[in-house]
Amino acid sequence: MPSDRVADSGAIARLARSPYRPGVSGPGTGTLSRPTAGRVTPSRIARIAPGSRDDRTPPPRRVTFDGKRPPRVRPAAVASALQLIDFVCVLIAGMVSLALQSAIPWPLPFLPGATAALVLALMMRGLTGASQDVTRQRLAALLGDSVVHVLVAFGFALIAAIAVFQPAPAERAPLVAWLLGWAAIAMAEIAVVRGGLAALQSRWQRAGRLKQLVAVYGTGDLAERLVERLGACSDIEMVGVFDDRAGRSIIGDGLRALPHGTTADLVEMSRLMEIDRIVVALPHSAEQRLLEILRKLHKMPVEISLAPDMVGFRVPTKDHAAFGGLPLIDVYGKPLTFGQNLVKSAFDRAAALAAIVTLSPVLLAVAAAIKFDSRGPVLFRQNRYGFGDRVIQVFKFRTMKAEASDANGEKQTERNDPRLTRIGGFLRKWSLDELPQLFNVLRGELSLVGPRPHAVSMRVRQRRNEDIVPDYALRHHVKPGITGWAQVNGCHGPVDSEAHLQRRVAYDLDYINHWSLWFDIRIVLKTALLVLGRRAAY
Secondary structure (H helix, E strand, C coil): CCCCCCCCCHHHHHHCCCCCCCCCCCCCCCCCCCCCCCCCCHHHHHHCCCCCCCCCCCCCCCCCCCCCCCCCCCHHHHHHHHHHHHHHHHHHHHHHHHHHCCCCCCCCCHHHHHHHHHHHHHHHHHHHHCCCCHHHCCHHHHHHHHHHHHHHHHHHHHHHHHHHHCCCHHHHHHHHHHHHHHHHHHHHHHHHHHHHHHHHHHHHHHHCCCCEEEEEECCCHHHHHHHHHHHCCCCEEEEEEECCCCCCCCCCHHHHCCCEECHHHHHHHHHHCCCCEEEECCCCCCHHHHHHHHHHHCCCCCEEEECCCHHHHHCCCCCCHHHCCCCCEEEECCCCCHHHHHHHHHHHHHHHHHHHHHCHHHHHHHHHHHHHHCCCCCEEEEEEECHHHCEEEEEEECCECHHHCCCCCCCCCCCCCCCECCCHHHHHHCCHHHCCHHHHHHCCCCEEECCCCCECCCCECCECHHHHCCCHHHHHHCCCEEECHHHHCCCCCCCCCHHHHHHHHHHHHHHHHCCCHHHHHHHHHHHHHHHHCCCCCC
16 A cells, blocks of 8 residues: 555645655645643543533543553564565475485586575565555465465476576476475465464454554544444444544534544644554545645654545445445555564664674773763763654763753754863764664664654744744654764754754655665765764764
């Protein structure tokens, strides 16, 4: 499912042509201010019941955030795991079949090795094509997909080996026998794995671990029908109904039975729990209001869809089978797929662990120097915005006097800052103060490469970042990084002007649009050259 697909009509289609490109203009481009009443709690959401309601109606169901919810199983994670298991099964089966065929003389000694490499390469290529709906497929369908995948890999490898090496008929016989035995063993192993998955799937469904968390925006007739339709789906859990028109009267019992809130409450809720999808149930004819709501919701890294108009409820399709067959219109999505996030996370943590081990003498030396230079802790923790606009604590070596530490970034560092310690300027010049952020990477809060996280109280000439760059929140759709595309292009140090912030965000969104593992490696290498070049930093 494309993450940035939009409807092919009207302004809605124009809205998301490039969802991660700055400079989108039009009504409602300003971002919603952070709620002033603090974090949204279940009781607060429950109390926000727009409009009048019949006192005889039971109060809205409360949403629980107490950690008792069973851990959910991600279909994308299961799909990727199955593809990896398929590869391992084929690899083990190849070793077993080769051992069974060891007594057979091979006229061409290199032929089995070359053929096996091609089979494994084809199986590895399949790792990128994992289905996202394997948890909803029947056992027969799963087995059928696996058999086709294996047979295609082995068949293509056999045809290629014969075409390239052109073995004689006497030389083909052991090759064909070996490949047939290998394929048979591999499919038997995969069948056992698929049977185990079917048993696990039944347990997950009974435990509610396959449910998707869905929020509905809208309180009209369309929303009422949507909630009624989704309520019949066993693998969907409704977290609430939201609408900015607090004075709107809610008539349907299905809507009143759910927690209610505004767009700001929904944004805050997304920081407390991981919502899978937001379905906007507003009439498509209300174009201006629809555009404004979509821009407000787009700051959250979740799938956002439009519910069909009334006629769509009578035309079920195979698309979005998990949503009762409704033809949802996908507007926004996550910029990176599960597989891309998995590869990026594996690279980040492996590289961070290697860097910590390699640089451990430097880390210890810097810690000792800070301790001897001034009173106070070695590490400084600053509150910054991370993935999904959530607040994280970023580790740094302390470069300022302990009494002048600024945990929220109220004041940006400036040249010849009197708050710096004697060793602080040296640490900042060589970026040594950033090294403890490698531990943030191990904890999964940061990536090696990504948009640099900004302090929660950072302002540019007393203006909020969201007021200067309407698409600022899109940079929080991926994990922030120790370094980034903006930094290696000269956007480092304090953000002292609106133009500087706009340029930095433009680089950040360009990085998100064009992410690849090689792109990350390039930025890491450029960062190393930049630091060795002794750039000016303060």
